[in-house]
Amino acid sequence: MDDRTLVFPGYAIKRKDRSGRGGGGVAVIHRIGLSAEPLTVPSAGSPLETLWIQLTGRRQTIVGAIYRPPSGPVEPVIDDMRDQFAYVISRRTPVYILGDTNFDALQATKPGVKEYSRLLADLSLHQLITTPTRPGPTPSLIDHLITNKPDLTFDPRVVASNISDHDLIAASVAGLKCRQQPRTITVRSTRHLDQDALRLDLLLADWDGVYRADTTTAKWDAWRSVWSPLIDHHMPVRQIRIKHQSQPWLNDENVRAAMDVRDSARLDRDRTPCEETEREFRASRNAVKTAQHRACAEFFLSSYRRSRSTTWRDIRRFLVCSDKPQPSLHSRENLQSGWLNRLNLHFAGVGSAVAEGLAASDTGAPLRPRPPRVVAGAFSPRPATLPELSTALQRMSSSRASGDDGITIAMLRMTFPVVGPHLLNVINSSIRSAELPPSWRAAAVVPLHKGGDTDDPSNYRPISVLPVVAKLFG
Known part of the structure; x- marks a missing residue:
């Protein structure tokens, strides 16, 4: 192993x-x-x-x-x-x-x-x-x-x-305790979400501001001004502590029943230690292992039948870990030492550093002639239709990632029958005016550790997470 x-x-x-x-x-x-x-x-x-x-x-x-x-x-x-x-x-x-x-x-x-x-x-x-x-x-x-x-x-x-x-x-x-800082994430709580009530409130909301606005940016701001308060009401933002999720197959009824029998046999052996109670405890303990193996096999079999991508995700999550522990970017030590600022300065300066390196390596030799660039000036994208927008949304992945606006693909899919026409108006306005709202161009940069020294910023790869609406528009 x-x-x-x-x-x-x-x-x-x-x-x-x-x-x-x-x-x-x-x-x-x-x-x-x-x-x-x-x-x-x-x-x-x-x-x-x-x-x-x-x-x-x-x-x-x-x-x-x-x-x-x-x-x-x-x-x-x-x-x-x-x-x-x-x-x-x-x-x-x-x-x-x-x-x-x-x-x-x-x-x-x-x-x-x-x-x-x-x-x-x-x-x-x-x-x-x-x-x-x-x-x-x-x-x-x-x-x-x-x-x-x-x-x-x-x-x-x-x-x-x-x-x-x-x-x-x-x-x-004494003196060896290493207090582990709890990791918290901000999520939209769906514990008490009533999807029908959310869609009804969105349906009865006043969307006229979207259609009265003159620019695409104003239309998007008006759309957000209606969307955000209702989403905050039905799906409030909460901070939760991340805990390692135990193996889900341990919640199987047969596994729980076998564990209860094993624990009871342990108590009997402790009260009356003899060969018979010891044999019963060993048999019940082996039965727990057998039940766990069967429940685990059944869990992954059902996962494979549902979706192969889900199966591999579960395998990586529950059965396989990376060779090296991933560094915690938001730990107290990293925040106090200005680690995030170091990463930001490194990523922001990579482009200029590469340009300086290329300029230094320039020998002055003439470049080979490039083929002429052909540009069709008559190209003009046509406005999208509601069925096309719906199809594009359904074809997007089921990722739960979101940009700075906090909108996820699942939220748009859940409310699209109500908000789809208003969102279509904003997207078509952007197509006609060739205007992209500034918030659609703002990406959240997430550093992923590639390997090597975790204190070296060059060992991280920046991943830009764009807003979902910007991906849908593209």
């Missing part, structure tokens, strides 16, 4: 895969707002699997993920642990080591546990988890959280997990 199919919105992944065909390995998932770099730690080549990253910021911290296979000799693993732990501690930064050691801290007499405990004591390391992490008939504490700064760590805990044999271990660390 590559990084593109490990979808963790808002997070990045560092991984170290296990060599061979068996799969597996260790990984660290961290919030994008944390600056993390891989840390190379010498290893003795034992079966111990480790991955180290260093967090750089206000307080540097080292985080390690470890896994020890349950089989094999213990002595080489202990020696390797000692060398790696001593190396990261010598960097004099807080160290946090998490993972499955397969050393049961509740069974001090088991092979290797005594040596492992002595190793932690010799290096002044503290293992903070004290309750079993692998429940069942014979609970065990094999998932550990090790640190050299227990005073900076609070609330170590075990969180019940119904999707694995192991429960989760968690803790809060």
